[in-house]
Amino acid sequence: MRLMVSLLILKQLENLSDEVAVVQFKRNPYYPYFCDYSAYIANVPCNATELVHFRKRIGVEGFNLIFKMSVALHGKKAQESAVLIRHHCSREKHRLSH
Numbered sequence: 001m002r003l004m005v006s007l008l009i010l011k012q013l014e015n016l017s018d019e020v021a022v023v024q025f026k027r028n029p030y031y032p033y034f035c036d037y038s039a040y041i042a043n044v045p046c047n048a049t050e051l052v053h054f055r056k057r058i059g060v061e062g063f064n065l066i067f068k069m070s071v072a073l074h075g076k077k078a079q080e081s082a083v084l085i086r087h088h089c090s091r092e093k094h095r096l097s098h
Contacts, residue, residue, distance in 0.1 A: 003045055004054040005066055006035040011051070012067065018048040 010031060011021035022044045025031040032041055055063060 003035050004051065007031075007046075007051060008055065008063070008066060009070055010034060018051040021051065022046060022048045 007021050007025065010016070010024070011018065014021070014024070016024065025035070026041070026044050029040070032039075032045075035045070037045075058066075
């Protein structure tokens with residue numbers, strides 16, 4: 001369950017599809033570290049459809065609770081003074097200030 005929660009957080013933070021989030025686990029060494037794995041894993045940890053099933057099981061309330069708890073754990077460090085948004089169609093970056 002820890003893996004699924006961690007992958008959902010990374011997926012949301014990086015705005016990734018389920019498939020890309022799972023593949024990034026193999027490609028990006030920070031992903032396994034974030035998911036509490038201490039060593040490199042040659043294979044993907046799960047199938048992307050498992051993320052879909054997990055998300056359906058916890059529902060929207062569970063999904064929101066995960067992020068609320070994550071922000072609460074990190075306090076002020078989780079808050080950013082600005083957010084950069086990239087539109088896929090135009091590739092422009094827009095700065096939103098709080």
